[in-house]
Amino acid sequence: xxxxxxxxxxxxxxxxxxxxxxxxxxxxxxxxxxxxxxxxxxxxxxxxxxxxxxxxxxxxxxxxxxxxxxxxxxxxxxxxxxxxxxxxxxxxxxxxxxxxxxxxxxxxxxxxxxxxxxxxx
Numbered sequence: 001x002x003x004x005x006x007x008x009x010x011x012x013x014x015x016x017x018x019x020x021x022x023x024x025x026x027x028x029x030x031x032x033x034x035x036x037x038x039x040x041x042x043x044x045x046x047x048x049x050x051x052x053x054x055x056x057x058x059x060x061x062x063x064x065x066x067x068x069x070x071x072x073x074x075x076x077x078x079x080x081x082x083x084x085x086x087x088x089x090x091x092x093x094x095x096x097x098x099x100x101x102x103x104x105x106x107x108x109x110x111x112x113x114x115x116x117x118x119x120x121x
Contacts, residue, residue, distance in 0.1 A: 042113040062098040
């Protein structure tokens, strides 16, 4: 039980580090908050909430892994190296893919709602 508690503690410390120290994590959290507010306003169904939740956590997880990759590479090498650049670029690319997916999901979920509002104007 103590080992499990330590594992959760380390994981929470990692998340808090990302929130406190990574500007992009703050941007993702702000976007997530906006999406959650839009979800409440739009009256999303349970399935739509599940899609939104998965999308939000996928972006946050990708950003967390990206930060971990960057820090690990920085720990092992202070010099620029082509393989370090590739690793960092790949990790950042994973975040970009997750973020693009989040925008697509936002259009799918909120597009009909926004179109309905525009049609009433």
